[in-house]
Amino acid sequence: MKRKKTAGDIAFDIFNYTFFAVFTLLCFLPFYYLFINTISDNDKVTRGLVLWYPIGIHFQNYLEVLKLRGLGNAVLVTLGRTVIGTALTIIGTSFLGYALTKQELWHRKLWYRFIVVTMYFNAGIIPWFINMKNLHLTNNFLAYIIPGIVSAYSLILFKTYVESIPTSLEESAELDGAGYLVRYAKIVMPLCKPILATLIVFSAVGHWNSFMDTVFLMTDSKLYTLQYILYQYLNEANSLADTLKNMSELGIHVDASRLLTPTAVKMTVSMVVVIPVLCVYPFFQKYFVGGIMIGAVKG
Amino acid sequence: MDKTVKRKAFYKQSGFRLFLMILPLLALVFVFSYMPLYGWIYALFDYKPGRPLFDCEFVGLYNFTRMFSDIYYFEDLVRVMKNTLGMSLIGMATSPLPMLFAVFLAEIKCMPFRKTAQTLTTIPNFISWVLVYSIAYAMFSVNDGFVNRLLMELGITDEGINFLASADHIWFKMWLWSTWKGLGWSAIVYIAAIAGIDQEQYEAAEVDGASRFQKMWYVTIPGLLPTFFVLLILSVGNMINNGMDQYFVFQNPMNKEHIEVLDLYVYNQGMVGINYSYSTAVSILKSLVSITLFLVSNLFSRFVREESVF
Numbered sequence: 001m002k003r004k005k006t007a008g009d010i011a012f013d014i015f016n017y018t019f020f021a022v023f024t025l026l027c028f029l030p031f032y033y034l035f036i037n038t039i040s041d042n043d044k045v046t047r048g049l050v051l052w053y054p055i056g057i058h059f060q061n062y063l064e065v066l067k068l069r070g071l072g073n074a075v076l077v078t079l080g081r082t083v084i085g086t087a088l089t090i091i092g093t094s095f096l097g098y099a100l101t102k103q104e105l106w107h108r109k110l111w112y113r114f115i116v117v118t119m120y121f122n123a124g125i126i127p128w129f130i131n132m133k134n135l136h137l138t139n140n141f142l143a144y145i146i147p148g149i150v151s152a153y154s155l156i157l158f159k160t161y162v163e164s165i166p167t168s169l170e171e172s173a174e175l176d177g178a179g180y181l182v183r184y185a186k187i188v189m190p191l192c193k194p195i196l197a198t199l200i201v202f203s204a205v206g207h208w209n210s211f212m213d214t215v216f217l218m219t220d221s222k223l224y225t226l227q228y229i230l231y232q233y234l235n236e237a238n239s240l241a242d243t244l245k246n247m248s249e250l251g252i253h254v255d256a257s258r259l260l261t262p263t264a265v266k267m268t269v270s271m272v273v274v275i276p277v278l279c280v281y282p283f284f285q286k287y288f289v290g291g292i293m294i295g296a297v298k299g
Numbered sequence: 300m301d302k303t304v305k306r307k308a309f310y311k312q313s314g315f316r317l318f319l320m321i322l323p324l325l326a327l328v329f330v331f332s333y334m335p336l337y338g339w340i341y342a343l344f345d346y347k348p349g350r351p352l353f354d355c356e357f358v359g360l361y362n363f364t365r366m367f368s369d370i371y372y373f374e375d376l377v378r379v380m381k382n383t384l385g386m387s388l389i390g391m392a393t394s395p396l397p398m399l400f401a402v403f404l405a406e407i408k409c410m411p412f413r414k415t416a417q418t419l420t421t422i423p424n425f426i427s428w429v430l431v432y433s434i435a436y437a438m439f440s441v442n443d444g445f446v447n448r449l450l451m452e453l454g455i456t457d458e459g460i461n462f463l464a465s466a467d468h469i470w471f472k473m474w475l476w477s478t479w480k481g482l483g484w485s486a487i488v489y490i491a492a493i494a495g496i497d498q499e500q501y502e503a504a505e506v507d508g509a510s511r512f513q514k515m516w517y518v519t520i521p522g523l524l525p526t527f528f529v530l531l532i533l534s535v536g537n538m539i540n541n542g543m544d545q546y547f548v549f550q551n552p553m554n555k556e557h558i559e560v561l562d563l564y565v566y567n568q569g570m571v572g573i574n575y576s577y578s579t580a581v582s583i584l585k586s587l588v589s590i591t592l593f594l595v596s597n598l599f600s601r602f603v604r605e606e607s608v609f
Contacts, residue, residue, distance in 0.1 A: 009511055012406070024415065026479065027423050030445075033438070046443070048443055051445065106314045106317070111318075121589075121590060180320065211429055234436060266436065
């Protein structure tokens with residue numbers, strides 16, 4: 001039995017589809033605009049001719065930009081912290097979360113509170129900075145990966161998920177004499193794939209996007225991340241222009257349409273930063289609704 | 300429990316072995332979350348970087364009192380609090396938006412359209428504030444931004460409008476950016492909650508002759524209100540923690556006065572102005588107020604809904 005659509009229904013549908021079409025476009029258009037500008041003739045871009053579609057397609061910008069001083073290195077640092085940092089976070093946080101589901105854990109409640117409370121207080125930037133300095137974690141790659149090993153928020157999500165899976169499987173393994181590590185690695189982890197996928201994305205995106213820690217802790221340009229370099233390019237237009245001038249004096253650039261301009265650098269580096277996120281994201285998106293649902297129950 | 304297990308010394312029990320396994324991880328939590336608290340002591344000194352702390356002059360609570368007694372600092376504090384609370388309140392006033400977004404999205408019956416809209420609107424949440432700034436730059440910069448070019452091409456203006464450097468409506472602009480970035484993502488929790496609403500309620504409403512809007516108003520929205528209130532209470536608890544990434548990247552000499560929130564102020568005073576002790580004092584006060592707000596809002600939640608967030 002379907003009710004007939006009233007005029008109000010139709011008006012609402014029109015409004016609703018229009019609203020979502022416009023908002024979706026607003027979310028997507030800036031990325032498209034950046035992209036077409038990075039693959040168009042650079043002199044046409046400078047003259048403001050590229051608005052809706054690319055003109056004179058070329059991919060030279062992406063190759064040129066990697067030759068900028070420090071950029072290749074920044075790619076390595078960012079990739080390194082994302083891969084190593086995410087792996088450590090997932091292992092550390094999930095094992096801790098698993099241990100906290102065990103009733104027999106010595107002072108379980110105390111340790112759980114000990115961790116969760118850290119989500120709600122913060123010593124402040126200066127005390128945190130001084131602490132990092134005392135630990136010799138300034139100008140040190142380890143500062144990117146060690147502090148994130150235990151993430152309270154991810155831990156709550158993981159622990160809640162483990163509590164929702166039946167314990168019988170683990171119990172039979174326990175009877176076979178399997179210790180905690182074996183049960184964690186062989187039984188619990190394979191059952192937790194959906195939540196692990198969610199946490200991996202959260203953590204990897206967090207590492208990839210993080211830039212305040214570079215602002216605070218790193219003065220050595222060898223440790224700059226992509227995000228930080230992009231931030232510098234956006235703010236220091238003059239020094240960027242100088243760098244480019246030096247580059248063009250060193251190399252031989254005759255074709256103006258291929259010559260890197262400050263605008264081209266900013267846009268291309270932005271695309272380099274955003275493309276991995278755009279590529280990976282849709283594959284993991286289906287896990288989020290489920291993952292968030294768990295988080296919404298508690299936390 | 301059999302007695303042999305109970306009689307075993309605690310350090311031989313499996314629970315204690317497990318504790319030893321997680322001890323290194325607990326130590327990490329201590330080192331990175333609790334140890335910095337030691338730094339609060341800097342607020343009691345007139346600390347100058349490069350010198351040992353105890354060679355510096357001990358000033359007691361001077362760093363706290365001068366926030367209120369020194370007119371220069373006090374005016375700063377009032378301005379910063381105005382920015383902090385102003386932008387938080389705009390955020391709170393518009394906090395039903397993600398819920399409405401989810402309710403309306405659920406009314407879209409064309410699945411490919413709905414899926415596409417949901418996927419594309421969550422993407423901005425996964426990019427950094429630096430990138431948002433880069434996009435703002437590409438879209439709104441004076442001469443070569445998309446919007447200005449479009450306006451000039453359409454003949455609406457003759458010269459570029461400087462959207463980014465001006466301080467006009469800066470709170471509203473900041474709100475627009477955070478909504479652009481976060482709306483689709485914040486809606487996901489409500490989308491999950493809508494999926495959890497019992498279908499029988501809709502069927503019953505249909506039998507009673509409820510229209511589409513009545514179903515939205517009397518079934519869907521009441522089903523989402525508990526989630527909404529929990530999130531609202533959390534945002535009250537977080538009223539003075541608006542983070543600093545967004546304001547850090549968008550700040551410039553033109554808008555600084557109106558964009559500087561508490562977190563950014565602490566940074567600018569401490570790390571930029573090398574005013575370690577004063578900045579620490581401000582962040583201690585901020586932590587105390589923030590914990591109080593959180594506890595009060597949590598108590599309130601327990602009182603109203605008999606359910607605490609924490």
